[in-house]
Amino acid sequence: MIFAFGIMSVVCLLLNLFLVLVFVRVILSWFPPTGGVFDAVQQWVFQATEWAFAPLRKVLPPVRLGAAALDLSPIVLLVGISVLKGLLRC
DSSP states (O other): OHHHHHHHHHHHHHHHHHHHHHHHHHHHTTSOOOSSHHHHHHHHHHHHHHHHHHHHHHHSOOEEETTEEEOOHHHHHHHHHHHHHHHHTO
16 A cells, blocks of 8 residues: 555646646747757757657647637646546545
8 A cells, every 4th residue: 555655646746747747848848949058948848858748739620710729639638637636535
């Protein structure tokens, strides 16, 4: 029982960290690449989260808003993580 509690704690921690990474990715996507350390951080965050975004983008097309397009994959991913955390009681 203690072992299962320890695994659940680690899973909850990883879900929380990934949730923060998704938020950071969304915020970083608002800024264009400028070079330097910022680009390195931006590239690392994008690579660390792309495995979750890519399958969602294949299923969900961007919503057209005039000349711009809104990517719904971050919203779906955030809701999915929140539901998973609720099911696991994190």
